[in-house]
Amino acid sequence: MRAFVLRARAAPTESQPLLAGIGGDAHTEILAHTLMNAIFVAQSHREDVVVYLVLESTRDYSRTLCFTAAEMQDIGGFHEQALLKKIAKALDASQGMGKEQRKQVEAGLTVETLSFERLVKQLAQDYTLYMMDRKGTPMREQHFSDNACFLLTDHIPMPKKTFNSLKRLGAEKISLGPTMLFASQCVVLIHNELDLRD
Numbered sequence: 762m763r764a765f766v767l768r769a770r771a772a773p774t775e776s777q778p779l780l781a782g783i784g785g786d787a788h789t790e791i792l793a794h795t796l797m798n799a800i801f802v803a804q805s806h807r808e809d810v811v812v813y814l815v816l817e818s819t820r821d822y823s824r825t826l827c828f829t830a831a832e833m834q835d836i837g838g839f840h841e842q843a844l845l846k847k848i849a850k851a852l853d854a855s856q857g858m859g860k861e862q863r864k865q866v867e868a869g870l871t872v873e874t875l876s877f878e879r880l881v882k883q884l885a886q887d888y889t890l891y892m893m894d895r896k897g898t899p900m901r902e903q904h905f906s907d908n909a910c911f912l913l914t915d916h917i918p919m920p921k922k923t924f925n926s927l928k929r930l931g932a933e934k935i936s937l938g939p940t941m942l943f944a945s946q947c948v949v950l951i952h953n954e955l956d957l958r959d
């Protein structure tokens with residue numbers, strides 16, 4: 762299984778500001794781009810992918826949306842608008858939820874009031890964690906376990922203290938070269954490298 766976690770520090774946890782943030786400072790379009798490149802291929806989708814979007818600009822709790830590609834049924838298209846609509850639906854479903862509660866939104870999509878830190882702790886039980894970072898080990902030199910989880914951020918860098926806690930969970934830093942890429946571009950390159958090894 763391949764898992765991707767996008768920590769979207771600027772992304773609002775309410776649907777209207779989320780949709781209004783497209784093309785603005787929050788750059789919420791990156792959520793759709795990352796989902797699209799993680800899940801879809803031409804005329805199909807990848808069965809072995811789970812994507813976690815962690816939205817952190819909130820008045821109460823972070824929202825962790827989990828998309829399980831193999832379980833998704835009514836995808837409704839892979840364009841930006843369809844994917845952002847799904848995210849907005851999950852956010853609407855999550856309003857009023859207490860801390861660390863989880864709700865099934867539709868087949869293959871859940872929303873949870875769970876922080877990034879708690880999420881990666883849970884994922885570390887089933888996956889080897891890889892933090893995407895330009896200063897890491899070149900991806901081509903790294904061996905990957907079958908259950909690999911790749912951690913990415915939006916345009917706001919990961920706080921320093923997060924690196925330390927990720928290190929304690931065994932996360933390794935992986936680089937895709939010296940150019941600073943969008944998270945969605947990293948996803949394409951990661952898939953490609955792993956596809957070539959399968």
Ligand SMILES: C[S@@+](CC[C@H](N)C(=O)[O-])C[C@H]1O[C@@H](n2cnc3c(N)ncnc32)[C@H](O)[C@@H]1O
Pocket residue numbers: 892893894895896912913914915916917918919935936937938939940941942943944947
């Ligand atoms: C747009 S970048 C984030 C830019 C942010 N201002 C920063 O300095 O980290 C989005 C994410 O993609 C990943 N990334 C971008 N370029 C990369 C590269 N060349 N190698 C590995 N990961 C990369 C990192 O996880 C980064 O946090």
